[in-house]
Amino acid sequence: MPKTENRKFDLGITWNWEHDREFVYQINNACLQYGLRPYIIHHYNLSETIRSIKEKLLNFRIIFDRASDTDHRFSEVVNAAQEENTSFINHPDFVKKAIDKILFHIEIVKHGIPVPPTFIYYPTDSVDTLNFKLRQLGTPVVMKPADGIDGGGVGVLLNAQAIEDIIHWHNHHRNMVFLLQKQIFPQMLLKKPAWFRVFYCLGKTIPCWWDPATHIYEIIPKDKIKEYRLKKINALTREIAKLSKLGFFSTEITIDKKGKILVIDYINDQCDMRRKSVFYDGVPDEIVNEIVSIFISYIKKTSS
DSSP states (O other), X not given: OOOOOOEEEEEEEEEOOGGGHHHHHHHHHHHHHTTOOEEEEOGGGHHHHHHHHHTTSEEEEEEEEESTTTOGGGHHHHHHHHHTTOEESSOHHHHHHHTBHHHHHHHHHHTTOOOOOEEEEOTTOOHHHHHHHHHHHOSSEEEEESBOSSOTTTTOEEEEOSXXXXXXXXXXXXXXXXXXXXXOOBOEETTEESEEEEEEETXXXXXXXXXXXXXXXXXXXXXXXXXXXXXXXXHHHHHHHHHHOOSEEEEEEEEBTTSOEEEEEEEESSOOOOBTTTSTTSBXXXXXXXXXXXXXXXXXXXXX
């Protein structure tokens, strides 16, 4: 029987969220347009893909993983690819460290990145210990689960005003470790809250206005970046990228009422890339297109 030829692809993309379809296929089609070889991994071909990788019938130069965080079956693709020394947009070892909010909080504070006053709240904390931490922070506070795997704000409590609020919330999330963070209220710029979601994509930073109440994005005019000191926001994002070693993520940064720039939500490694033209709270289409272009340029550059 003749030996089956090994199939090599420039990019493998795992995905399982229905709203990822347009983003994933936009990357796929752009790859084809530029003569690159993409390979989409979804539920329909997952088992076959895992078998082919293990049998060394299939390999990838780069993996863009959009699924293993919510479906452990896709982890087999990731693990098998690691054994073949495949490159990753976000390497799974780095993701694991970055989404642990406590470890990453300690890391960015150590490196001087400005964050709101924050304490760690352990399940073993006594009432007296919790009272002390709350007095130091002042109210209101935000509670954030230390394990950021679920994402999407799951387990987050805003506007906690008293120790009873914190204890009540913790009773509904037993054994979880939280960050207690002083709730920050932004100043207003151009009649908008000075709150930004910044995308980092393979060396490039793309800041957007982002309203924390409505989750509405807006593009920032280039002439306003210098006017409102937003270059500092880009610089902080690059520092986070350097510490996390991730190739693609977003971060939330605000300017408080005293004019201090603070990093609020450090790392979101699975960026929601739904389009604004389809979803009211989606990412502006121009930015989605720019991110896809950056991906293609990176894949082309690393193929040579």
